[in-house]
Amino acid sequence: MDTDERRTVTEGLVFAADSPVRPEHVADVLEIEKGEALAILRDLQEEYLTAGRGFELREIAGGFQFRTRPEHGQWLRRFRKNRSFRFSRPALETLAIIAYRQPVTRADIDYLRGVDSGGVLKTLLDKRLVKILGKKDVPGRPLIYGTSRDFLELFGLSDLNGLPSLKEFSDLSPELTEELERQF
Numbered sequence: 702m703d704t705d706e707r708r709t710v711t712e713g714l715v716f717a718a719d720s721p722v723r724p725e726h727v728a729d730v731l732e733i734e735k736g737e738a739l740a741i742l743r744d745l746q747e748e749y750l751t752a753g754r755g756f757e758l759r760e761i762a763g764g765f766q767f768r769t770r771p772e773h774g775q776w777l778r779r780f781r782k783n784r785s786f787r788f789s790r791p792a793l794e795t796l797a798i799i800a801y802r803q804p805v806t807r808a809d810i811d812y813l814r815g816v817d818s819g820g821v822l823k824t825l826l827d828k829r830l831v832k833i834l835g836k837k838d839v840p841g842r843p844l845i846y847g848t849s850r851d852f853l854e855l856f857g858l859s860d861l862n863g864l865p866s867l868k869e870f871s872d873l874s875p876e877l878t879e880e881l882e883r884q885f
Contacts, residue, residue, distance in 0.1 A: 707731055711741050721764025721854060762853035763860075795821045796830060796852070800864060803847035804834050810846075822846070830855065 715722045728738035742765045746758040759768045810818045825831040832849040836842040
């Protein structure tokens with residue numbers, strides 16, 4: 702199989718996948734080294750970036766996935782009109798606590814929010830944005846929670862280091878803050 706065919710097959714794999722495609726999976730399918738698969742993915746990523754298309758190949762949650770360009774968000778919202786899941790304020794609070802403080806117990810979340818978070822936590826678990834990481838080694842052995850790969854995928858992050866810092870939040874303009882609240 703020549704290089705051009707590897708590129709087109711890789712492109713097809715990413716297109717057909719319903720979750721981010723990891724370089725090692727591409728390497729297994731094409732029977733090549735992981736480094737070569739990663740190089741193909743990065744070349745495709747660069748090609749889509751410079752072509753100015755309405756989508757791009759993004760590195761998300763440890764893999765690669767086709768994503769629409771962020772600057773086209775307003776058009777996509779019009780196209781979809783209704784979103785399958787809108788975050789409530791309690792869900793966003795709980796998700797933020799888990800993302801920034803993980804691993805965290807429900808008691809920690811309840812303490813920080815000042816209210817019972819059981820229902821919200823169950824919803825986030827059902828949506829697979831949060832996962833159970835295990836049990837804490839303290840009396841009662843409470844469950845500990847963390848964010849999932851679906852969380853990274855939904856927010857377009859390759860890892861948790863991509864989360865904005867608290868300083869970055871405080872630097873947001875009031876207009877941008879209002880726009881983000883309307884979106885989520």
